Amino acid sequence: MTLRIIQGHLPAHPLWPLIAPCIEIQHCHSRRERTEIRLGLSMGLQEKLLAVTMLCVACQKNVIHPIKKRRGWRTLYLKVTCDADMNERCCRSAAARNEVDAIIAAVRTKEWMAWR
Numbered sequence: 001m002t003l004r005i006i007q008g009h010l011p012a013h014p015l016w017p018l019i020a021p022c023i024e025i026q027h028c029h030s031r032r033e034r035t036e037i038r039l040g041l042s043m044g045l046q047e048k049l050l051a052v053t054m055l056c057v058a059c060q061k062n063v064i065h066p067i068k069k070r071r072g073w074r075t076l077y078l079k080v081t082c083d084a085d086m087n088e089r090c091c092r093s094a095a096a097r098n099e100v101d102a103i104i105a106a107v108r109t110k111e112w113m114a115w116r
Contacts, residue, residue: 008057011106023107037076056082057099058090
């Protein structure tokens with residue numbers, strides 16, 4: 001099986017219809033919202049989500065896993081850029097903020113349901 005790397009836009013990923021219902025939008029202490037992955041997913045689904053790959057939305061150079069597992073926790077979270085230790089500028093970029101906003105909008109409008 002060949003690995004297909006998707007350009008950095010998660011809602012364009014072929015597995016988006018599987019990913020979108022798992023995303024939970026949470027309000028932070030700041031005015032921003034963050035995206036988390038719902039608790040209670042089956043191990044099989046978690047493995048599929050953790051295997052998703054795409055290019056970093058900021059640099060478009062590094063292949064990343066946008067769904068990650070928190071260290072020491074049983075929860076998953078969404079991160080669409082390179083890790084900070086790889087490239088801190090990607091994490092704090094406008095492209096990252098724009099992508100998270102686009103993901104939140106896509107989840108809220110349930111546009112992914114048309115692709116199921």
